[in-house]
Amino acid sequence: MTETKSEILVKIPDNQLPKLAALYERNATWAPYMVSFIHMGIRWKKSEKYRDVISFMSPNNTWEKDGTIIALLQCNTYDLVVFTLDDQCTNLYEGLMQTNYIDYSKNRILFYGVHEKHIPTVLKYLENKKIDITLNIPCFIYAISPEEAKKLTIECPDDVYVKELEPSAAKQVNAAWPHRYQGSDSCLASFLEMNGGYGVFLKSTDELVAWVLKHTFGHLGMLQTEEKHKKKGYGSLVAKVLSKEIAEEGHWPLGTILVNNQVSIGMFEKMGFRSIGTCTFIIIEK
Numbered sequence: 001m002t003e004t005k006s007e008i009l010v011k012i013p014d015n016q017l018p019k020l021a022a023l024y025e026r027n028a029t030w031a032p033y034m035v036s037f038i039h040m041g042i043r044w045k046k047s048e049k050y051r052d053v054i055s056f057m058s059p060n061n062t063w064e065k066d067g068t069i070i071a072l073l074q075c076n077t078y079d080l081v082v083f084t085l086d087d088q089c090t091n092l093y094e095g096l097m098q099t100n101y102i103d104y105s106k107n108r109i110l111f112y113g114v115h116e117k118h119i120p121t122v123l124k125y126l127e128n129k130k131i132d133i134t135l136n137i138p139c140f141i142y143a144i145s146p147e148e149a150k151k152l153t154i155e156c157p158d159d160v161y162v163k164e165l166e167p168s169a170a171k172q173v174n175a176a177w178p179h180r181y182q183g184s185d186s187c188l189a190s191f192l193e194m195n196g197g198y199g200v201f202l203k204s205t206d207e208l209v210a211w212v213l214k215h216t217f218g219h220l221g222m223l224q225t226e227e228k229h230k231k232k233g234y235g236s237l238v239a240k241v242l243s244k245e246i247a248e249e250g251h252w253p254l255g256t257i258l259v260n261n262q263v264s265i266g267m268f269e270k271m272g273f274r275s276i277g278t279c280t281f282i283i284i285e286k
Contacts, residue, residue: 008098009057009070017042017056023067027085030277031115032143032252034083036218039251040195041071050075050194059095068092070099073216076187078103079112081216082122089121096125104131104284108181111282112216113139113256119280126282135283137179140265142273143254149247152240152271159204160234162241165197165211173211176224188222191215197222198241200234210234212242219246220255223264236267243271256281 012020021038028034038056045051053075062068067085070092072078080102084092096102102109114122126133156162165173170189174180177188191197197213209229215221220242225235243253256279257264 007101008059008095009101010059010061012056012058012061012063012069014042014045017045020056020063020067020069023064023085027067028083031083032276033113033141033217033219033254036246036249036251037071037081037216039249040216040218044194047194050190053190057095057101059091059098062091066091068095070095072101073112075190076183077110078106078108079110079216081112082114082118084118087117089118092118093121093125096122097128105286107286109284111280111284113141113279113281116278116280122282126284131284133282134285135281137281137283138259139256139279139281140259140275141254141277141279142257142265142268143252143276144243144247144271144273146247146250146252148272149243149253152244154237154240154244156237157233160200160202160209160237162198162200162238165192165199165208165213167192169197169199169208169211172208173213173222173224176226177222188213191221196245198238200225200238210238212238214242214246217254218249218251220253223255236271239267240271 017038021035024034041054041056044054055072057070058068068091069083071081082092111122167189170185170192174185174188191213195214199208200210201208210225212223213221220239223235223239246253255268
C-alpha cells in the first residue's frame with residue numbers, strides 16, 4: 001500500500017493574520033510592504049466577493065517561528081508572494097520544493113515582487129524543478145516613512161482635478177500597461193474596487209490623463225501618464241495623493257521601479273522616497 005504524502009503547505013487561519021502582520025511589523029522593518037500586504041489580505045477576506053481569491057499558507061505552519069509564507073492571489077491572475085524572516089530561507093525552499101499546491105498548468109504564473117534576500121532561493125527552486133522563466137523583471141523598491149509622507153504638499157494645477165478611480169477605469173489603465181495579459185483588465189478592475197486608486201482628470205473634458213492604483217503590497221502601482229500629457233507633474237501629483245492616504249492608514253508608501261527607469265527614479269527621489277532594496281517579478285508562461 002502506497003503512503004500518501006501530506007501537503008507541506010498549511011493554510012493560515014484568518015484569525016491568525018493580525019498576528020502574522022504584527023510579527024512582520026516587529027521583525028521585517030527592511031520590508032515594510034509585508035505589513036500592508038497582510039492587512040490588504042485581511043480586508044479582502046472580509047469581502048463576500050473576494051474572500052477566497054487570496055490564500056495565506058506556511059510550510060508545516062512555520063510562520064510563527066520564522067515568518068515563512070507562500071501566499072496565492074487568484075484574481076484573474078495567479079500570483080505567488082513568498083517571504084521569510086529566515087536568512088537561510090530553509091523552510092521557504094522546502095515548502096516550494098515539496099508542495100503540490102502550485103498549479104503550473106496555468107497559462108501565466110507570477111512570483112510577485114520577490115525580495116532580494118529570497119531571489120536566489122526562488123531561482124534555485126525553479127532550476128531544480130526545471131521550470132523555465134519567461135521574464136525576470138528586476139526593480140528598485142522606493143519607500144517613504146508614513147511620517148514624511150504626511151508632510152507631502154499637494155499642489156493641483158488649475159486645469160485638472162484629482163478624484164478616486166472607478167473600476168471602469170481599468171480598461172484605460174490596462175491598455176497603457178506594457179505588461180498586460182489576457183484578463184489583466186479584470187484583475188485591475190478588482191484592485192480598483194477593493195483597494196482604490198486616484199486619477200488626474202482634465203477639467204475641460206473630464207478626460208483621465210494620469211493614474212495610480214493601490215496594488216498588491218498596498219503600494220503605488222500602475223503609475224502612468226498618457227503620452228501627450230507627460231512632463232506636466234501629473235504623475236507626482238497623483239502619487240502624492242495616494243501616498244498620503246497610505247500614510248494615514250499607518251503604512252509605508254512605496255513603489256517598485258524598473259532599475260533602468262531613470263525618470264521614475266528621479267520623480268520618486270524628488271518626492272522624498274529612497275531606495276530600500278530590490279525585488280524581482282518572475283513570470284512563467286506556457
